[in-house]
Amino acid sequence: MSExxxxxxxxxxxxxxxxxxxxxxxxxxxxxxxxxxxxxxDLRSPCPALNTLANHGYLERNGKKVGVxxxxxxxxxxxxxxxxxxxxxxxxGLFILSQYRDMxxxxxxxxxxxxxxxxxxxxxxxxDDEYAPTAVDESLVKTLCNEGGRYVPGRMTLEDVANxxxxxxxxxxxxxxxxxxxxxxxxxxxxxxxxxxxxxxKGLDLxxxxxxxxxxxxxxxxxxxxxxxxxHTYKMATVVRSRMKEMKAGKMHNILDDEGSTETSxxxxxxxx
Numbered sequence: 001m002s003e004x005x006x007x008x009x010x011x012x013x014x015x016x017x018x019x020x021x022x023x024x025x026x027x028x029x030x031x032x033x034x035x036x037x038x039x040x041x042d043l044r045s046p047c048p049a050l051n052t053l054a055n056h057g058y059l060e061r062n063g064k065k066v067g068v069x070x071x072x073x074x075x076x077x078x079x080x081x082x083x084x085x086x087x088x089x090x091x092x093g094l095f096i097l098s099q100y101r102d103m104x105x106x107x108x109x110x111x112x113x114x115x116x117x118x119x120x121x122x123x124x125x126x127x128d129d130e131y132a133p134t135a136v137d138e139s140l141v142k143t144l145c146n147e148g149g150r151y152v153p154g155r156m157t158l159e160d161v162a163n164x165x166x167x168x169x170x171x172x173x174x175x176x177x178x179x180x181x182x183x184x185x186x187x188x189x190x191x192x193x194x195x196x197x198x199x200x201x202k203g204l205d206l207x208x209x210x211x212x213x214x215x216x217x218x219x220x221x222x223x224x225x226x227x228x229x230x231x232h233t234y235k236m237a238t239v240v241r242s243r244m245k246e247m248k249a250g251k252m253h254n255i256l257d258d259e260g261s262t263e264t265s266x267x268x269x270x271x272x273x
Contacts, residue, residue, distance in 0.1 A: 024060035033057050033078075035217050044216075045108035046115045046122045046134050049190060051216040053078045054105060063105035068094050079193045080224035085233060109134050116179035118172035120144050120164065120187070121213055141214045145206050147256055155203030156195075158236055161187045162243035167256050181237070184244075188236035189228065197226040200236070 018039055019027055026036045033056045038044055043063035044051045050071070053059045058074035059066055068090045075086040094100065096113050108114055111125040115132045118124070121140055125132035147164050148156035165183060169175060175183060194212060195204035211217050246252035 021060075021062040024062055024064070026057060026061050029057065031057070036061065037215075038063070043104045043106040044134050045105040046119065046132055047105075047108055047186070048121055048136070048213050048216050049079070049186070050074075050105055050108070052212060052218060055216050056218060059105075065102045066105060067102045078218075079189075080227050081189075081193070082227050082229040085189075085228065085230045088230065106131070106134065112179070114182065116175060116183055118165070118169045118175055118183065120168060124172055136214055136216065138214070141210065144213065145210050148203075148206055148209070150255055152203045154206055156191060156206055156209050157203035158188070158191065158200070158239045159243060160203070161191065162240045162247070163254050163256050165240065166244050166247045166254055181241075184237045184240045185233065188233050188240060192228050192233055192236055193224055196224075 021036075021039050021042050025031065029036050035055055036057075037055060038051075039062075041062065042054075044054065045063070050059065051063075053074045054061055054063050056078065058078040059070060071090040071093070072083075072086045075081045075089060076083065081089070093108070093114055097103065097107060097110065099107060109131040111129060111132045115125075119132075119140070121136055121144075123133045123137050123140070144164060145156075147167070148160040150163070151157045151159050161184075165187070190209075190212070191199055191204045194208050195202070208219055208222075211219060243252065247254045
């Protein structure tokens with residue numbers, strides 16, 4: 001990314017030579033959960049949450065031979081999700097993919113299964129593509145962070161997420177009901193986990209969001225301060241859903257419409273594909 005990384009949040013990555021994660025572990029970081037970016041041959045998904053877990057060694061660092069119980073364990077250890085929520089996400093994803101053996105993170109890029117259009121992090125798949133892009137799109141992340149902080153300065157709130165999702169969905173192919181829920185739920189979980197127990201009122205620090213979304217990295221020494229459970233996640237997603245519904249029905253104004261695009265994204269929208 002072109003934007004500097006805050007030294008308060010994350011120390012620089014050592015300029016060591018490229019190395020191999022063929023064994024699933026990292027010879028540089030060892031068995032710790034220190035950050036290491038993907039190395040040549042590593043696989044990643046369109047999901048920054050799972051990619052971050054791989055970059056910190058909660059999942060196989062090479063992104064290969066990932067089992068459903070590996071995902072459950074990583075979600076609990078890395079993000080402190082409740083057992084119920086971790087099982088629902090892991091086994092729900094397995095069911096949607098219809099892939100009942102070990103998979104790679106790249107399998108999650110199969111278009112319109114778990115992956116969906118109107119992502120806030122990566123470009124949409126072209127019409128005939130079986131797999132969506134997995135690389136983080138700098139312009140989308142920059143736009144995401146620039147359009148947050150409208151209600152609590154410097155922080156992303158659920159209200160911000162609703163505004164941003166409505167605006168982003170105007171640029172892409174329509175989402176069906178299932179993928180609309182996935183899109184809302186993934187942001188509710190991300191903000192809930194990274195923002196801490198008071199996130200409903202205080203929001204998530206935009207620098208933390210930028211580090212996580214752009215670099216797929218957790219801040220140094222970061223630890224979750226609460227268990228992120230199913231009910232709490234549902235309530236957060238409901239806030240986003242209700243606000244989006246009001247805006248789409250014309251009953252609530254989206255303040256982002258007053259500003260135009262604060263950043264022109266490089267994304268090829270569905271309308272031009």
